[in-house]
Amino acid sequence: MDAVTDVTHSSDQRRRGAGDGGCGRVLRETVVLWQSATGVTFPANGSFTLRLQASDGSAQTFADVSTLAYLGLFDQWQAQTFSSNSAPAATQAADFDHDGLPNLFEYALGTSGTAQNLTSITNEVIPSGNDKYLRITVPKNSAATDVTIVVEATGTLAIPSSWSTTGLVILQNTSTVLQVQDNVAATQNFPRFMRVRVSKL
Numbered sequence: 001m002d003a004v005t006d007v008t009h010s011s012d013q014r015r016r017g018a019g020d021g022g023c024g025r026v027l028r029e030t031v032v033l034w035q036s037a038t039g040v041t042f043p044a045n046g047s048f049t050l051r052l053q054a055s056d057g058s059a060q061t062f063a064d065v066s067t068l069a070y071l072g073l074f075d076q077w078q079a080q081t082f083s084s085n086s087a088p089a090a091t092q093a094a095d096f097d098h099d100g101l102p103n104l105f106e107y108a109l110g111t112s113g114t115a116q117n118l119t120s121i122t123n124e125v126i127p128s129g130n131d132k133y134l135r136i137t138v139p140k141n142s143a144a145t146d147v148t149i150v151v152e153a154t155g156t157l158a159i160p161s162s163w164s165t166t167g168l169v170i171l172q173n174t175s176t177v178l179q180v181q182d183n184v185a186a187t188q189n190f191p192r193f194m195r196v197r198v199s200k201l
């Protein structure tokens with residue numbers, strides 16, 4: 001008995017091509033898996049119908065299953081937060097709730113993209129002997145495994161290229177928290193600055 005799985009993309013993708021008479025037509029994405037297949041790779045974000053089909057040579061039967069598929073975890077967060085991956089409000093840099101945190105930041109830290117919230121990042125000044133050091137603690141969304149969170153420091157805001165991770169002490173870096181301390185003491189005449197940078201993998 002053979003078994004195949006058809007994957008039909010039901011989103012409204014259109015293209016122009018020969019024989020179309022210049023009009024758009026629906027492009028149906030189809031993926032066929034044979035019996036030995038154990039998974040499926042979807043070609044795009046969207047709604048799909050999986051057809052599970054079986055045949056013994058004389059009779060065939062099938063069942064259809066609907067599912068939502070996403071190319072990545074952030075794509076899923078975008079769709080679940082803003083109903084659409086392609087909405088202007090869903091882009092990485094957008095700040096729909098106007099709380100100063102762009103979407104990729106909200107996702108990486110596990111805060112809401114649609115309800116204003118204060119940043120959950122904690123800043124501290126840690127005394128050590130006669131010196132003081134900046135320390136920053138960043139809560140992480142453990143499910144956001146497709147981003148990197150990096151803490152950087154500088155002694156001057158006037159030189160953007162001076163932000164660096166060099167020498168910084170990583171006190172904790174787990175799936176739920178990143179805590180980093182500066183390795184240069186902050187003084188009245190030589191202030192220090194730290195920042196958090198989030199990048200999509």
Ligand SMILES: [Ca+2]
Nearest residue numbers: 095097099101
């Ligand atoms: Ca925001």
